[in-house]
Amino acid sequence: RITEKDVDDVLWDLEMALLESDVALEVAEKITTELKEELVGRKVKRSTEISEYTMEALKKAVKDVLSVDGVDLPQLVEKKKPLVIMFVGINGTGKTTTIAKVARYFMKKGLEPVIAAADTFRAGAIEQIGQHADKLGVKLISHRKGADPAAVAFDAVSHAKAQGKDVVLIDTAGRMQTNVNLMDEMAKIKRVVRPDLIVFVGDALTGNDAIEQAARFDEAVGIDAVILTKADADARGGAALSIGYMIKRPIIFMGIGQGYDDIMEFKPEWMVEQLFA
Amino acid sequence: MLGNLGRSLSKTMKKLAGMTIVDEEVVREVIKDIQRALIQSDVNIKLVFNLSKSIEERALNEEPPKGITPKEHIISIVYDEMVKLLGEKSHELVIDDKPYRILFLGLQGSGKTTTIGKLARYLRKKGFTVGVVCTDTWRPAALEQLKQYTEGQDVSIYGDPQNRDALDLAEKGLARFQKKDVIIFDTAGRHKEEKDLLREMEELSAIVEPHEAILVIDGTIGQQAREQALAFRKATDIGSIIVTKLDGSAKGGGALSAVAEIGAPIKFIGTGERIDDLEVFDPERFISRLLGM
Ligand SMILES: Nc1nc2c(ncn2[C@@H]2O[C@H](COP(=O)(O)OP(=O)(O)OP(=O)(O)O)[C@@H](O)[C@H]2O)c(=O)[nH]1
Ligand SMILES: Nc1nc2c(ncn2[C@@H]2O[C@H](COP(=O)(O)OP(=O)(O)OP(=O)(O)O)[C@@H](O)[C@H]2O)c(=O)[nH]1
Ligand SMILES: [K+]
Ligand SMILES: [Mg+2]
Ligand SMILES: [Mg+2]
Numbered sequence: 055r056i057t058e059k060d061v062d063d064v065l066w067d068l069e070m071a072l073l074e075s076d077v078a079l080e081v082a083e084k085i086t087t088e089l090k091e092e093l094v095g096r097k098v099k100r101s102t103e104i105s106e107y108t109m110e111a112l113k114k115a116v117k118d119v120l121s122v123d124g125v126d127l128p129q130l131v132e133k134k135k136p137l138v139i140m141f142v143g144i145n146g147t148g149k150t151t152t153i154a155k156v157a158r159y160f161m162k163k164g165l166e167p168v169i170a171a172a173d174t175f176r177a178g179a180i181e182q183i184g185q186h187a188d189k190l191g192v193k194l195i196s197h198r199k200g201a202d203p204a205a206v207a208f209d210a211v212s213h214a215k216a217q218g219k220d221v222v223l224i225d226t227a228g229r230m231q232t233n234v235n236l237m238d239e240m241a242k243i244k245r246v247v248r249p250d251l252i253v254f255v256g257d258a259l260t261g262n263d264a265i266e267q268a269a270r271f272d273e274a275v276g277i278d279a280v281i282l283t284k285a286d287a288d289a290r291g292g293a294a295l296s297i298g299y300m301i302k303r304p305i306i307f308m309g310i311g312q313g314y315d316d317i318m319e320f321k322p323e324w325m326v327e328q329l330f331a
Numbered sequence: 332m333l334g335n336l337g338r339s340l341s342k343t344m345k346k347l348a349g350m351t352i353v354d355e356e357v358v359r360e361v362i363k364d365i366q367r368a369l370i371q372s373d374v375n376i377k378l379v380f381n382l383s384k385s386i387e388e389r390a391l392n393e394e395p396p397k398g399i400t401p402k403e404h405i406i407s408i409v410y411d412e413m414v415k416l417l418g419e420k421s422h423e424l425v426i427d428d429k430p431y432r433i434l435f436l437g438l439q440g441s442g443k444t445t446t447i448g449k450l451a452r453y454l455r456k457k458g459f460t461v462g463v464v465c466t467d468t469w470r471p472a473a474l475e476q477l478k479q480y481t482e483g484q485d486v487s488i489y490g491d492p493q494n495r496d497a498l499d500l501a502e503k504g505l506a507r508f509q510k511k512d513v514i515i516f517d518t519a520g521r522h523k524e525e526k527d528l529l530r531e532m533e534e535l536s537a538i539v540e541p542h543e544a545i546l547v548i549d550g551t552i553g554q555q556a557r558e559q560a561l562a563f564r565k566a567t568d569i570g571s572i573i574v575t576k577l578d579g580s581a582k583g584g585g586a587l588s589a590v591a592e593i594g595a596p597i598k599f600i601g602t603g604e605r606i607d608d609l610e611v612f613d614p615e616r617f618i619s620r621l622l623g624m
Pocket of ligand 5: 443444445467470473517518519520
C-alpha cells in the first residue's frame with residue numbers, strides 16, 4: 055500500500071513542475087493535495103511503480119480540469135442568429151487580434167461576422183480593429199472615441215439583425231480586474247446587448263494573477279469560454295490550468311502567432327505535454 | 332482568496348512580534364511563508380529557494396544587533412537580500428547626452444507604446460524636448476496609437492504606415508530628431524521564439540546605438556519572464572527595465588526575476604492607462620508589495 059511518506063517526494067517534484075509551468079500556487083497545492091488523498095492507501099505491486107502511478111494520476115487530474123464540455127461555435131450559430139460574442143480581459147492580452155482571427159474562422163465556415171469597435175477608450179483602438187476589419191473584408195460598427203461602448207455594441211447587434219449577419223464580435227477595452235468602475239462599465243455592455251457568449255481572453259504568459267483575473271471577470275459578467283493567446287512564446291501555459299480550475303469553463307482556442315490563421319483549437323493533451331515535457 | 336497571503340504572512344510575522352530570542356522553529360515557519368509569498372508573486376522558483384536559503388541562514392546565524400528584536404532583524408534581512416537582487420545600480424533615468432537615444436523593447440502587449448507616451452510626458456515636464464519614432468510595422472494603427480496618446484503633450488512623432496521597413500524608419504527618425512534632447516524609439520512586440528524579429532531588433536539597435544535600451548515587462552508575467560529577458564539581452568544590451576500594469580493585483584515577481592538575471596535596474600513602474608500613471612521606482616515599496624506586507 056502507498057503511504058504518505060511514499061508519495062511526499064514525488065508530489066513535491068510534481069508541485070515544483072506545476073509551479074515552474076506557471077500553474078498558480080493555490081491551484082498547484084490543491085491539485086497535489088487531492089492527488090495525495092487519492093493515492094494514499096492504494097495498493098501497488100512494487101515501490102518503483104509509485105512515481106509512475108502518481109504521474110498517471112496527475113495527468114488524469116490535469117485532463118479532468120481541462121476537459122469540461124467544449125463550445126461548438128458553428129453549431130451555436132445554427133441555433134441562434136446573430137450569435138453575439140463579447141470578448142473581455144485585462145490590458146494587452148490579445149483581444150482585438152483574437153477577434154480578427156475568430157472573424158476569419160467564421161468566414162472560412164461560410165458565416166458572415168460583424169465587428170463592434172466597443173473599445174472606445176484606448177488610443178488607436180478603433181483604428182486598430184478598423185484596419186483588421188478592412189483587411190478581412192468585415193463590416194465594422196464604430197462610434198467616436200470616448201463614445202458609450204454599450205451603444206456601439208447595441209448598434210452592431212441591430213445592424214446584424216437587420217442585415218441577416220451570422221455573428222457579432224464585440225471588442226471591449228482591456229481593464230484591470232481590480233478597477234471597479236471599468237468592471238461596471240463592462241457589465242453594462244453585457245446588460246445592454248445580452249451576449250450569447252462571453253469569452254475571456256487570457257495571456258499564456260500570465261503567472262499567478264491568472265486566477266484573480268478569471269475569478270473577477272467571471273464574477274462581474276460570467277465567463278462562458280476562454281481563449282489563451284501567445285502560446286507560441288514558449289509558454290508552458292500553466293495559466294490554462296489555473297483558469298480551468300478556478301472557473302471550470304472550456305478553453306476553446308489558443309493563439310499561436312500574430313497572423314489571422316494563427317489560432318488553433320485547444321487540446322488538453324497540449325497542456326499535459328507542456329507540463330511533462 | 333484575494334490577499335490571503337498578505338494576511339497569512341503578517342500572521343507569522345505577528346508570531347515573531349513578541350519574541351525576545353530567535354526561535355528556530357518560528358524562523359523556519361516564517362521562511363516558508365516568505366517562500367509562498369514570493370512564489371505567488373511570480374518570482375522565479377529557483378530564485379525563491381536560493382533567496383530563502385540565504386535568508387534562513389542569516390536569520391539563524393547572525394546575532395541581531397543590540398536593541399533590535401528578532402522580528403525586526405528578520406525583516407531587515409529579507410529586505411536586504413531582496414534589495415541586493417534589485418541591484419545597486421541607480422534607479423534614476425539620467426539624460427546626460429544629446430540627443431539621448433532610448434530604445435524600447437518588450438513582448439507583445441507589454442505596454443511599450445503606452446509607456447513611451449508616459450515617459451515622453453515625464454521628460455517634457457522636466458523641460459527636455461522629445462521626439463518619438465515609430466518603427467512598429469506589424470501592429471495595425473501603431474502610429475495612430477502613439478499620436479492619439481501623446482496628443483497635446485508637445486511631443487514630436489515620426490512614423491510612416493506605408494513604409495514596411497523598420498530599419499529605414501529608425502534611420503529616418505534618427506536623422507529627423509537630431510536637434511531634440513531625447514529620441515525614443517518604439518518597436519513592435521516580439522518574443523524569444525521569433526528569431527527574425529529578434530534579429531531585426533539587433534539591427535535596429537545597431538542603427539540607433541541607444542544610450543539606453545529599456546525592456547518593458549508586463550507585471551502579470553510569470554515564470555517566463557526570466558527566459559524572455561535573457562533572449563532580449565542576447566540581442567541587445569539592456570540598460571533598464573520598466574514594469575507595467577502594477578495597478579492590478581499582480582506583484583511583479585516576474586520582473587524581479589528578470590532583474591536578478593540580467594542585472595539591469597527597474598527605473599519606473601506603470602500604474603494605469605492614463606498618461607500620468609508612471610511612477611519612479613521605489614525598491615522598498617516594490618518589495619513590500621511582493622511579500623504582501
Ligand atoms: N505572438 C503572439 N502575439 C499575439 C497573439 N495574440 C495577440 N498578439 C499580439 O499582442 C499584442 C496585443 O494584442 P491586442 O489584440 O492589441 O491586445 P488587446 O487585448 O486587444 O489589447 P487592449 O485592447 O489594449 O487591452 C499585439 O502586438 C498582437 O499582435 C498571439 O497569439 N501570439
Ligand atoms: N492598467 C494598465 N494598463 C496598462 C499599463 N501600461 C500599459 N497598459 C495597457 O496595456 C495595453 C497594451 O499596451 P501597449 O502600449 O499597446 O503595449 P505594446 O507593448 O506597445 O504592445 P505591442 O506594440 O502590440 O507589442 C493597453 O491597453 C495599455 O493601455 C499600466 O501600467 N496599467
Ligand atoms: K532591463
Ligand atoms: Mg484591444
Ligand atoms: Mg506598441
